[in-house]
Amino acid sequence: xxxxxxxxxxxxxxxxxxxxxxxxxxxxxxxxxxxxxxxxxxxxxxxxxxxxxxxxxxxxxxxxxxxxxxxxxxxxxxxxxxxxxxxxxxxxxxxxxxxxxxxxxxxxxxxxxxxxxxxxxxxxxxxxxxxxxxxxxxxxxxxxxxxxxxxxxxxxxxxxxxxxxxxxxxxxxxxxxxxxxxxxxxxxxxxxxxxxxxxxxxxxxxxxxxxxxxxxxxxxxxxxxxxxxxxxxxxxxxxxxxxxxxxxxxxxxxxxxxxxxxxxxxxxxxxxx
Amino acid sequence: xxxxxxxxxxxxxxxxxxxxxxxxxxxxxxxxxxxxxxxxxxxxxxxxxxxxxxxxxxxxxxxxxxxxxxxxxxxxxxxxxxxxxxxxxxxxxxxxxxxxxxxxxxxxxxxxxxxxxxxxxxxxxxxxxxxxxxxxxxxxxxxxxxxxxxxxxxxxxxxxxxxxxxxxxxxxxxxxxxxxxxxxxxxxxxxxxxxxxxxxxxxxxxxxxxxxxxxxxxxxxxxxxxxxxxxxxxxxxxxxxxxxxxxxxxxxxxxxxxxxxxxxxxxxxxxxx
Numbered sequence: 001x002x003x004x005x006x007x008x009x010x011x012x013x014x015x016x017x018x019x020x021x022x023x024x025x026x027x028x029x030x031x032x033x034x035x036x037x038x039x040x041x042x043x044x045x046x047x048x049x050x051x052x053x054x055x056x057x058x059x060x061x062x063x064x065x066x067x068x069x070x071x072x073x074x075x076x077x078x079x080x081x082x083x084x085x086x087x088x089x090x091x092x093x094x095x096x097x098x099x100x101x102x103x104x105x106x107x108x109x110x111x112x113x114x115x116x117x118x119x120x121x122x123x124x125x126x127x128x129x130x131x132x133x134x135x136x137x138x139x140x141x142x143x144x145x146x147x148x149x150x151x152x153x154x155x156x157x158x159x160x161x162x163x164x165x166x167x168x169x170x171x172x173x174x175x176x177x178x179x180x181x182x183x184x185x186x187x188x189x190x191x192x193x194x195x196x197x198x199x200x201x202x203x204x205x206x207x208x209x210x211x212x213x214x215x216x217x218x219x220x221x222x223x224x225x226x227x228x229x230x231x232x233x234x235x236x237x238x239x240x241x242x243x244x245x246x247x248x249x250x251x252x253x254x255x256x257x258x259x260x261x262x263x264x265x266x267x268x269x270x271x272x273x
Numbered sequence: 274x275x276x277x278x279x280x281x282x283x284x285x286x287x288x289x290x291x292x293x294x295x296x297x298x299x300x301x302x303x304x305x306x307x308x309x310x311x312x313x314x315x316x317x318x319x320x321x322x323x324x325x326x327x328x329x330x331x332x333x334x335x336x337x338x339x340x341x342x343x344x345x346x347x348x349x350x351x352x353x354x355x356x357x358x359x360x361x362x363x364x365x366x367x368x369x370x371x372x373x374x375x376x377x378x379x380x381x382x383x384x385x386x387x388x389x390x391x392x393x394x395x396x397x398x399x400x401x402x403x404x405x406x407x408x409x410x411x412x413x414x415x416x417x418x419x420x421x422x423x424x425x426x427x428x429x430x431x432x433x434x435x436x437x438x439x440x441x442x443x444x445x446x447x448x449x450x451x452x453x454x455x456x457x458x459x460x461x462x463x464x465x466x467x468x469x470x471x472x473x474x475x476x477x478x479x480x481x482x483x484x485x486x487x488x489x490x491x492x493x494x495x496x497x498x499x500x501x502x503x504x505x506x507x508x509x510x511x512x513x514x515x516x517x518x519x520x521x522x523x524x525x526x527x528x529x530x531x532x533x534x535x536x537x538x539x540x541x542x543x544x545x546x
Contacts, residue, residue, distance in 0.1 A: 139507070
């Protein structure tokens, strides 16, 4: 039983086709075919419901009671056990939303006066989700991703982004032609293990920060385009330490430093009390 | 077939008891019972082999050939398929090490002139592993954890720490009595959503930075002890954004700012070119 936009009082069942449809969205192929993705959980759906076109809402009677104004093309009231059948979470909550994948267009001009991120094949969905959350916190609205970067609508990315997806747009495109096309119009920054200490380098309030793959860093094809090679210093300088920082961690420290320069507090230096 | 310290030429088998033993170390109870933990993968074992007492090394002929000097109380040469039987990795590599859990003692005096971390129930093993890696990068040698924090010898933590475990010591203890015992001798910092902008606050080169639980932050029982309440500002100030940053990300930004003050480059402010 399902209802179009209106809800019946009696908890219903998901049809076999609906179950197949929702499960297919866990895979990239299924998402491409249907143009939809899944977001799960009370907080996440609350945070994203107004940002996307909602195709389907599957929720328990309790959730519907708490959200009388919620609507979707297809609205289904189900028992918690029924919802758990299609949930991808270890601990299913009260609601699953199926959203239409938005058609996002990127005009290069949008990047001119703002700070953006570029991801050169960040493959771990958890890392991508965390980076989207960092971008949101740091007021970065656009992330340009290589086609090999994890898919933003992968359920693990959606869950890890924790609603930041509602405010940050991801654009997938081959990066080298893209960098060719912008020429010298936008300053390009990247983090490299042999770069210059980020705290010694001038940083602009606009530009693109390129972050590389988990294992291999920024690919050699992109390196020549990146004029500003940054390094996050370890402490104390020269000490034996880990080979590198996790890519989401490096993204966080880099973005925070860009924003501190533009907008942070006064420059206080440490003095031992 | 297994060998004590010496290796035979013919790849052998793991006994049923050995398999049971290794598998038991995936659980905290098993680790407590045997006083051992597992580290897997060529890079990780290479990075940690000299830091821990090695009880058992299980590796393929190729690995043994490449590491003729490697030794353990029990050294076993196995085929890749045989190794995969006890591996916890999706893509098993060439070596599994079983280390003795070291007996680490923490003297309060060790914390007086250094920067340390305190984790108030960080429960996700991936977050803990990432934080250990951040600590290593930032020259932080001690992490004091509440008993409810994820176990450092959980295989997921060991793998996520990527060898940083060799240089960072974790100490599990009830935090409130510990904070009582140090009194006012060490400055205590914590991140709070209602704290003061970290970039406006004086930071010392020594002290303890307290990080809270993924969902609930720092517990109310610990709050009164923390004099310095820090906040990582979002950008632009006051904008609608995510509810919070991931705990490992917040740890990274906070530690990086402490180290920048003490040791970072010169204070360059942004100017739009």
